[in-house]
Each structure stands twice: as structure tokens, then as C-alpha cells.
Amino acid sequence: MKSIESILHLSWNFGLRASDPGILVVEFLFSIVWQLLDASLDDEGLLNCTLEKKSKWVIEPQEMEIDCHGSYYEKRSEYNEILQETNTVMAIEIIGKFLQNNLTSRILDLARRNLPVHWTSFIQRLQILGSNSLALRNSKTLTAEALINLTSDSCMVLPRECKTTSLLKYHAVMVSRSLTSTGLCHGASRSALWLPLDLLLEDAMDGYQVDATSSVEVITGLIKTLRAINGTSWHDTFLGLWIAALRLVQRERYPIEGPVPRLDTRLCMLLSITTLVVADLIEEEEIAPTNKNECGSINGWKEKEVPRQRCNDLVSSLQTLGDYQGLLTPPQCVVSAANQAAAKAMLFLSGVTVGSAYFECVSMKNMPINFSGNMRHLIVESCIARNLLDTSAYSWPGYINGCINQLPHGMPTQGPDWSSFMLGATLTPAMANALVSSPASSLAELEKVFEVAVNGSNAEKISAATVLCGASLIRGWNIQEHTAHFIIRLLSPPVPANYSGDDSHLIGYAPMLNVLIVGIGSVDCVQIFSLHGLVPQLACSLMPICEVFGSCVPNVSWILTTGEEISAHAVFSNAFTLLLKLWRFNHPPLEHGVGDVPTVASRLTPEYLLSVRNSYLVSSGSAHQDRNKRRLSAVASSSSPEPVFVDSFPKLKVWYRQHQACIASTLSGLVHGTPVHQIVDGLLNMMFTKINRGSQSLTSVNSPSSSSSGPGNEDNSLRPKLPAWDILEAIPFVVDAALTACAHGKLSPRELATGLKDLADFLPASLATIVSYFSAEVTRGIWKPVFMNGTDWPSPAVNLSYVEEQIKKILAATGVHVPSLAAGGSSPAILPLPLAAFVSLTITYKIDRASERFLSLAGPTLECLAAGCPWPCMPIVASLWTQKAKRWSDFLVFSASRTVFLQNSDSMVQLLKSCFTATLGLNATPISSNGGVGALLGHGFGSHFCGGISPVAPGILYLRVYRSITDIVFMTEEIVTILMHSVREIACSARPKERLEKSKTTRNPMRYQQVSLDGAMSRVKQAASLGASLVWLTGGLCLVQSLITETLPSWFISMHGSEQEQGSEGMVPMLCGYALAYFVVLGGAFAWGVDSSSSASKRRPKVLRIHMEFLASALDGKISLGCDSATWRAYVSGFVTLMVSCTPNWVLEVDVDVLRRLSNGLRQWGEEELALALLGIGGVGTMGAAAELIVENEM
Helix, strand or coil, X not given: CHHHHHHHXXXXXXXXXXXXXXXXXXXXXHHHHHHHHHHHHHHCCCHHHCCCCCCCCCCCCCCCHHHCCCCCCCCCCHHHHHHHHHHHHHHHHHHHHHHHCHHHHHHHHHHHXXXXXXXXXXXXXXXXXXXXXXXXXXXCCCCHHHHHHCCCCCCCCCCCCXXXXXXXXXXXXHHCCCCCCCCCXXXXXXXXXXXXXXXXXXXXXXXXCCCCCCHHHHHHHHHHHHHHHHCCCHHHHHHHHHHHHHXXXXXXXXXXXXXXXXXXXXXXXXXXXXXXXXXXXXXXXXXXXXXXXXXXXXXXXXXXXXXXXXXXXXXXXXXXXXCCHHHHCCCHHHHHHHHHHHHHHHHHHCCCCCCHHHHHHCCHHHCCCCCCCCHHHHHHHHHHHCCCCCHHHHHCCCCCCCCCCCCCCCCCCCCCCHHHHHCCCCCCHHHHHHHHCCCCCCHHHHHHHHHHHHHCCHHHHHHHHHHHCCHHHHCCHHHHHHHHHHHHHHHCCCCXXXXXXXXXHHHHHHHHHHHHHXXXXXXXXXXXXXXXXXXXXXXXXXXXXXXXXXXXXXXXXXECCCCCEEEHHHHHHHHHHHHHCCCCCCCCCCCCCECCXXXXXXXXXXXXXXXXXXXXXXXXXXXXXXXXXXXXXXXXHHHCCCCCCHHHCHHHHHHHHHHHHHXXXXXXXXXXXXXXXXXXXXXXXXXXXXXXXXXXXXXHHCCCCXXXXXXXXXXXXXXXXXXXXXXXXXXXXXXXXXXXXXXXXCCXXXXXXXXXXXXXXXXXXXXXXXXXXXXXXXXXXXXXXXXXXXXXCCCCCCCHHHHXXXXXXXXXXXXXXXXXXXXXXXXXXXXXXXXXHXXXXXXXXXXXXXXXXXXXXXXXXXXXXXXXXXXXXXXXXXXXXXXXXXXXXXXXXXXXXXXXXXXXXHHHHHHHHHHHHHHXXXXXXXXXXXXXXXXXXXXXXXXXXXXXXXXXXXXXXXXXXXXXXXXXXXXXXXXXXXXXXXXHHHHHHHCCHHHHHHHHHCCCHHHHHHHHHHHHHHHHHHHHHHHXXXXXXXXXXXXXXXXXXXXXXXXXXXXXXXXXXXXXXXXXXHHHXXXXXXXXXXXXXXXXXXXXXXXXXXXXXXXXXXXXXXXHHHHCCCCCCCCCHHHHHHHHHHHHHHHHHHCHHHHHCCCHHHHHHHHHHHHHCCCHHHHHHHHHCCCHHHHHHHHHHHHHHHC
């Protein structure tokens, strides 16, 4: 081979610096076939049709001495011409034989995989030959179509004849369960393939958490992963996505009341986010590079898609979606919108032309026909609005029923609406009220509103801001991301060209800014911004508003168009409260950091939000971004083209550092005579003016030398005219003094609650610091408990037993024991003093829209603190609040029930077991009789179901609890244990006694065994999918990496009980190994992605190197294993099979030496083809070893 290399210069021709004999074999064989091809092209005069116009090989006839005086070329005869044509046909047929032969085709496949540039050039020449060769047409053994097909991805696959059990038997079972159009898919069905997607969508509905990452990006990545792992078509992928999003909506079609996201957030996910995901996936196909060496498909190579294949599959998936009528019934709040969408299609097909004004003015009740719109009509309209479909969708079979030939007479008089506004009508208050209640139908309408907000009068600015925060934001699904974008731009108005004042230009925009901030302050609005990935930019826009208005003395006020008067304190409080909702400001860092990866909590900080926002500026000029990142980059650059840092806001930074110090340690640092001390005295005097009789200030509890604040008055002169930041700095000392005075009997509980409420009314933003203080003090546990006896403190006795009964009903399906709330019925209700003061403060708030913004800030903290206290603190809090807000009863009881799992780890383990049992249909109960997604996540919750509170699905409980778990590594270990236990149950149930008897008497017992294995493998995959999803959701990237590098190696090394179950005949250990393989690969794919497009994928090589080194070392005999040998073999072969088949990019990131060692270990097990497949996709470094193995196997 070295002699051949020295003569042919193969390494130079192919650009490889390698002397490995195996590599030279690949180069030599590839060069021979290529020379035959170029010679054939030259014979037929087709070489000039190539891009290079010549061959890279020496194929021209060479003159020889014997020809110098001869007449060979001068006297060419007809016989010689026939001979040349015959030689050309023979050369082409030899090319075909090279591509058909088992040995040579496999070696050429190595060239295809590892020499992509050269292979592309080779294929282009082969296509020219196939399209134009006369010699090929004369061949009796080979056609042009057959020749081209021999080089297709489907024909050139390394493992042609699999001689082992793992590569085909295992993976064929694992990928053969694609989603079909049969069944409702509301519960157990083949849609279990998309169970991780259902969990992700439901997890995003947690109102206590916002995310800095766009849901479009997260879901798009998950869709690609699931498609690669499951091997589904784009039709099935899109159908699975629509069905999962529809299930999300149907699960909450009758939402419970409370400060939590409601149906609007779920509709946003279905009709806006999901449509944007589809748009990104289709655009990816349209701009995809021609290089076919990308991976992600089931055979490790990106399949050649027909142009607009994804568009065609989107159409077919939406047509199939019409079969799922049970999922398409619209919730009551969108029935009108669905009917209008159906009416639009019917009128279009009937040839009746109407504008949007018609639907704005005419009720569907006035139409002469019942349109009966459903959710599919809304989905189709959202796709048409984003140019994913056209109006030909209206003609789909069954899309509409009937037709209409004329409009009803007596059309109502045109009133204020979007049409009249676009025709030039002024944005009067009446017009604004009309536009607030009706979403805009186009981007042009939004742009005109934005123009008014920028250039209109002060009154028009306020009206425009009100319109943008109305139905266009909540229900304008087709333009929702644009509405949010415009709101963020208005929150960061530019400095006017003629502005010359000393104060910030933002002060002049105070009325409009306040309208915008209040308008987007609801829980649903915050979640909508979060789903669209706009939280970092929203935070960046709110920070300067807080900085400016928090530094203003409240001696200026503004009158809104509603007649309401607002001050700088009001604008600051609204902005500050909204800003704090964008990260878990009241939570200390959780002690669950894993390795060198930052904890989840540490990411939820102002610095992190700004860094994410700034990253969009850095990448804004990239031409390779997907549509979602381009959109976010545009939002960031439109508000401020420069990076923004916390140091730009010194007042905010000072408060944030004080807030962190308050959580970390006890309060200290109040010095007598300082400005802060004076503010503390002034605030205490304002809060407790009736108590301070000129004797001693409440601050004397902490500062004995402090003097009296003087007698109090009830006029406004007691309210300090100070900037909000100065007041916030003093509030921790104020609350500490008040709480200490209450503990010492100087303040009654009622006076304490009233004083704190007066403070919060004076500066609503002070609630944030009060929350921060109480959060720290409850956690420290240094305060004595108080009796909630109804005399000093409010009593929960009225409905505490009711709460206990409801909690037991909610948790009935989990098997978790609910501790008694009052042993013997006479134990007094006790709460820690800070928690009692906190709950007493919160129940002084009214349950209205104005208070909801502040309650949604304090509520999560109250629940978190009560959950962290001894049982039954949270039920007591829920009982007190249930008395206050009876319509929130379901929400409050559900919140109390979640805390049961935080009392001890056994409850969490039992909840995890319930999740697996419900999903797999094991030990069937009323809620899990069918298994699947329906059993895991249920179909809704609330007392309006089935005449009262019903058991809540275990998956919902887990998704609402896991963020409060501190020891998440323990959860991972338990998930592995439960997964193994579930596999054993699956194996034992796969072959019941009667089937065993039948398999013994039948003529074909293998048939029953194969059916049993297939069914068991399918359920094992489902169990592993659930386990991987729970690990990923619980701890994200860091926990998945800990699982792979620490938890699993420890599990394999440790000794386990017998994995052999009677009657399973060795199936248990094998299934355990396959389950772990799928569990690990899927978990890694969730965290890193199957390709290298995500930022998280940069961490993958290090983790893979560690894990693959562990596998290779164990195969080398350097590590002693404690698990069953069959489990270990199944795990290794399954893990490698999935990597080769689904995530080949991962293999390229593994050290070549490790791959060779793994291959040798597999060969020792007789897994020849799997070893070859691993080496074949390992890159140029393993190409030589793969070629040597191919030759060796064929010898």
C-alpha cells in the first residue's frame, strides 16, 4: 500500500496526511472507481460538462515508443470504435459492480462519510453520466436509475447484513412505534412517543417561574431530538406537536381561579408559540445547505428531502388533525373566534368578499348558518397569517360544511373598529375602548397604533399604550410577538431631539409608561412575554425606569385619562414589582449545584438576564441565525444597540446587594443619627402614629439610644417626601423593629398587620423588601411560634378540617399519606411569628385586579415559606386564605397539597412511583387504567369536575413540586431505581401465565415470544422516556451530566439484587440494560441536542469523553462491575446503537483511541457489525480501522 501511495499520491489527492493502511485502502478503491468514471465521461465527451472541465486523474492515452512509427491512430477501424464503446460500457458496469459488491461498497461508504467534498464531486459526475451516457443505455445489466440509486443514502449503509442481535432487533423495536391517526390521543396511545413534549409544555405553564430562554427555541430543539430518536416522519412530527399543544389547552379548558396562568397562556402556546416553532422548522429546510453530511435522521445521515417536504407534511398533518374531534372542541372563551375563522373560510369559498370590519360588527348569531368552528380553524388561520399555508386550506375535505350565497341584510351601522381606525379615524377614548377588546388582525394595524404612541398627543399616547396591552397582546395570536415587541420599544423611548432638561427624559413619558407596565403586569401577560423569550429585554427596559423614578422625590403627579392621579412612587412601584417577577428574587441560592455547572437558581439574577439580552446584540449580525434568534436580536437592538450592565443602575445595584445581604445574614448596620436611621424613625412614626405617644420609638428595641419621634398625627405630613430607593433601604430595619416590638408585646398582631399594610399602601414597592425580610427570617427559625387562636391572630379553625379533607382527595391517586392537621382535634394552630405576620399582611389585600399584581409577587414566597416550615403550616395558611377568597379555594387547597411532598423524601419517592405507574398502566387505578399521557397529566382539575375535587394526576403534582426540591441528585438516583423496578414489572407482565402455556403448545412458540418482546420493549422505551424527561426538567443540563458521569457509573459498579425474575427467562437484565441506554441517550439529547447548534452542546464532548472512557475501561477489564453481565452488555450495545443510529455527531466528539477500544470490546462479544458501524462514523481517525475490519470480515 505504501508503494501504491508513493506512485498515485493518494494522500495528496484526497488531502489526508495519513499512512494508515486502512485509509490507503479506502483512498485506493475510491480513486479506481473515480478514474473509471472520469475515463467513461471522457470517452463520451462528457468531461467538459463537469464543473472542473477535466479529471483530477491521469486518464489521457499516453504515447508509447511502439506507437511512434505505427499507424494505430491514423488507421482506426470500425472494429476499434466498437471495441472502445464496449470498453466504456464495461467500465461503467464495473463501477456498478464496485457499488454493488458487499466488500467494496462498504469501503466506498467510508469514503462517502469521511470525504464529503470529494464524494460530492464524484456524485455530480456520476449524475452527468447517468443522464447523458449512450454507453449506459446500451448496457444490458445496468440502468442509469439503478446506477444512481446505488449511491443513495438508503443503499450505502455500513451494516448491510447484520449478524448480531443488538443493532437491528433492539433499534427496530425502539423506532417502529410511530404516531398514527387512530385514537383520540387524549390518554394512552401511540402519541406516547411525544410524552417529553407534553411534559415540557405543561411545565411551561407554572406561573411561579419565568424563563430567560424562548419556548420557541426550547421546543424546536426538543422536536428535533424526538424526531431523531424516534425516527418519525415530518408528518408524524408535526401531528404530534399539534396534538400535544391541543392536549395542553384541553387540560385547562375550565381553569380554576387564582393568581396563576389561565387559558390565555395555554392558547398562546398553541396558536402562537407552536406556529412559530413550525415556521422555524420549515425555514430551516428552505435555507438548509446542500451538504448532506448533517446528521440527525434514524440512519445517522440527513435524508434527502423533497423540496418543500416539510410544507407538504405540515399540510397533511393538519388535514389528519381533523380526525381528532375530541381535541378540537374550543373552550368557551374562544368559541366566537373559532366560529369567525370557519365563517371566513366559508365566505371565501362561496365567493363572498367581506373585510375584517364585517366580523367586527356582525355577531355570528346574525349569520344564516351555524359555522361550528373548532380549534383546527384557529390553527389554520395562524399558519396562513405566517405564510405557512395559503387559502387552498379552505378547500380541504371536511374543513367546512355547507356554503353561504349572501350576507344577512340589515348590517349594523359601522362603529369604532380597526377598519375605521386604519381609514384615518382618531384614536379617541371610545375608539381605544373598542380596539382594546378586539385583537388586531395584521401587523400594519399594530404599526399604526405604535406610530400614534410615538408621535401622538399625550392622551393619544396613553390610548395607544392601552390598546397594545389589550386583546392584541392576550388574544392576538397571529401577531402576538409583534405586539410584545412594540410594548418593549415603548418602554424604552428614545431621547427627544430637542430635549435639554437635567432630569431623565423618561419622566415626561410617565403616564404612558405606567399604563404599559400596569397593562402587562398580570400573571398571564408575564408568562406570554416569558414564552416568547422576551423576559431579558423586558427586564432591561424596566431597570432604567426603576432607576429614574425610584430616584425622584414624589412632589410631581400626573393625571391619566381615567382621572386617576399617579406619582413617581406609583410608577416606580409598578415597574419594580414587575421587574422582580422576572427572577426568583426572594429565594436564596439552592444547595444543589452539580460539578462545575452553575445552579439553576444562580442563573435567575439581574446580571444573568442582562447577559442573555446582551448576547442577542453580539449575534445580531449573524446571517446563520434561525428566525427566532433574529427576532430576539431585533428586539434587543431596537431598544438599545449597546450592551447594558447592572453597574449602569447604581441605585438598583445597592438595593440588590442589600437584599442579598438580608437573605444571607441577620440584619445589622443601623447607626443612630444617620439618614437611614432618621428615615426608619419617620416610617415607624407614620405606621404606628396612634401607638407612639411621645415616649419611645419602636426602633429602641434594636437601638436603645434612639430618641422619640414625637407625637403622631394622621395627616399626610407624616408621609416622608423621599425617593423610593431611600425608603427601600430603610424598610428592612422598619419591619425588623415592628416584628421585634410585636414579639415583645409592644405591638398587637392587628396593629402590626395594619402598620405594614399602611407602609405598603404608602409605597407599594416596599412589599418586595417586606417579602425579602420575612423570607430570610422564616428561614432562620429564630422567632418563637404564635398561636393562631382567633384573638390575637386570625384563626384557621373554621375550615381547617375541610382543607385536610380536600388535600386527601387531591392526593388519593398517589398513595401518599397525608398527616393529620390537628391530632386529637384540639391542638392549636401554630405558625412562626414572621410567617404569621406575613400571612396577616397578605389577607388585608383586596382580591381585585389592582391588588393582583402585588399578590402574585407575595404569593409564591408565602407558599414557599409555609412549605418549608413544619407541617401543617401551609394548610393553616391555605385555610386563612380560603376564608378570605372562597373563589380561590381550589387553587389554595392544591397549593397546600403540594407541600405534603416536601415534608419527607419518602413522599417524593412515592410520587415518582405514581408517575411511572400511571404512565405505564401498571397496577391500574381509575386515574391510570389506560396509562400514557392522559394518565400522567390528567384532563383537568377543580371542584367543578365530577361534582367536587377529584384526584390530581401525579405528573401535574410533580411538575408543580420539583422546583422546591433541594436534593435533586437524590431524585436522580431514585428515578434510576424506579425505572429498574418498572422494567421488572413490565417484563413480568409481558408474558402472563396463559401466554406461557400457549407458547409451549403452539407450533410456533417464537411468534408469541417475539410479540411479547416487542410489547415489552415498547413499554420499556416509554418508561425510559419518562425517566429522562423528569431528570432533564428537574435539574437541566447539570443534572443530566451528573447522571452520566457519576450516578450511572456508580450504579454499574455497585452490587444489585437479583435481576432475574421467575418466568422471564433472562429478559429482565437485558431489558434493564436497554432501558438505561435509552434513558441516558435521550437525557443527553434533551440537554445537548442531537447536533451542535445549541450552546449546551459545547459541554457535551467533556461528558462523553468521561462516559465513553468508563465504557472502554470496563470492556478492557480495568473496572470491575457489580451489575448483571447481561444488563451491562445490553446497555453498552444499546447505547452504541443509539449513538450510531440517532446521534452520530456525538461519535465524532469521542477520542479515536476510545472508539477503537470500544470496537474491540464489541467484537469480542460477537457484535461485529455494531463495531464496524461505530468505527465507520468515527471520522477519518477511525476510517482506516473500519476498512481493515471490513476486509478482515470478508476474508
